[in-house]
Amino acid sequence: MVSLGISFSCVAAARTTPSLASSPSCSNNKPFASLHTTRSLETSRVPFRLEISYDRRFSAELRWKPSAAARSGSVVATTKPEPLKIMISGAPASGKGTQCELIEKKYGLVHIAAGDLLRAEIGAGTENGKRAKEYMEKGMLVPSEIVVMMVKERLLQPDAQEKGWLLDGYPRSLSQATALEDLRIRPDLFILLDISEDILIERVVGRRLDPVTGKIYHLKYSPPENEEIAARLTQRFDDTEEKVKLRLKTHHLNVEDVLSTYKDVIFKVNGDAPIEDVFVEIDKALSSILEEKSRIDSASMAAGMTH
Numbered sequence: 001m002v003s004l005g006i007s008f009s010c011v012a013a014a015r016t017t018p019s020l021a022s023s024p025s026c027s028n029n030k031p032f033a034s035l036h037t038t039r040s041l042e043t044s045r046v047p048f049r050l051e052i053s054y055d056r057r058f059s060a061e062l063r064w065k066p067s068a069a070a071r072s073g074s075v076v077a078t079t080k081p082e083p084l085k086i087m088i089s090g091a092p093a094s095g096k097g098t099q100c101e102l103i104e105k106k107y108g109l110v111h112i113a114a115g116d117l118l119r120a121e122i123g124a125g126t127e128n129g130k131r132a133k134e135y136m137e138k139g140m141l142v143p144s145e146i147v148v149m150m151v152k153e154r155l156l157q158p159d160a161q162e163k164g165w166l167l168d169g170y171p172r173s174l175s176q177a178t179a180l181e182d183l184r185i186r187p188d189l190f191i192l193l194d195i196s197e198d199i200l201i202e203r204v205v206g207r208r209l210d211p212v213t214g215k216i217y218h219l220k221y222s223p224p225e226n227e228e229i230a231a232r233l234t235q236r237f238d239d240t241e242e243k244v245k246l247r248l249k250t251h252h253l254n255v256e257d258v259l260s261t262y263k264d265v266i267f268k269v270n271g272d273a274p275i276e277d278v279f280v281e282i283d284k285a286l287s288s289i290l291e292e293k294s295r296i297d298s299a300s301m302a303a304g305m306t307h
Ligand SMILES: Nc1ncnc2c1ncn2[C@@H]1O[C@H](COP(=O)(O)OP(=O)(O)O)[C@@H](O)[C@H]1O
Pocket: 090, 091, 092, 093, 094, 095, 096, 097, 098, 099, 203, 204, 206, 207, 208, 216, 217, 218, 219, 221, 222, 271, 272, 273, 274, 275, 276, 278
């Protein structure tokens, strides 16, 4: 069993403090999940420590432990906890959309997929849509001036602010990440789906979308429930082997820059695993953060009563 400690230090009006940390090594050098961070939230002064333990079968266990200051009761907290704010990233077909469906269902977050916003513009035949399509067909990133405003406006809608958000496939470059940082839009957790390249092609080529429900299927791994659904499934125009190779190249060129912006909140998951197993890991991490947020809220209320 390998243990990794993470400090979540919540200090009033403090900004995030990035720290370097290493992933624990496992027998095949690919840990199932890893999270390493020291970060500050803006709501209270309740330092907690998040501990993750791994065993050699990659099962990860997350535990919040109050630090000495929290145990001693020196707690000053003020505001209500915010809803969850999550980013999910990974190569094309790493399983982002699939996991987002499961997360959305369980946690009620508003799922915002940059690719869907762009495809909607393309479908509506707008000028921005036409320009975006030219880039997407070449496997390139759509220019920031088109995509940044689109995502920002969606994130600031009341539903996303109230229920929390799950941002899928965005930001994809340093300039997009910086634009969000400038707007002080930061996630609680940045989920990174880590997937082997040989598995990607098979996933892309077999991926299908139900245009009626928006559900994603895979002809082999997640087949449609009946003939009626099977008959109406569509394939994305950029889901060909040739295009995915270009998209993958673009992904590799940009991913490190994006990761460097969020290194304090990265949660890395082995995306090669079956859908349910990937979700178990993500679910553990999200419920742990929610627990922590409600613990801060309780501490905040207690502090309000004693001050
Ligand atoms: N863990 C998994 N195991 C097997 N197939 C998967 C897994 N996750 C996703 N898939 C399938 O792979 C394809 C790509 O997944 P998707 O969620 O659309 O990826 P992304 O949103 O990252 O591009 C889909 O057809 C999906 O059903």
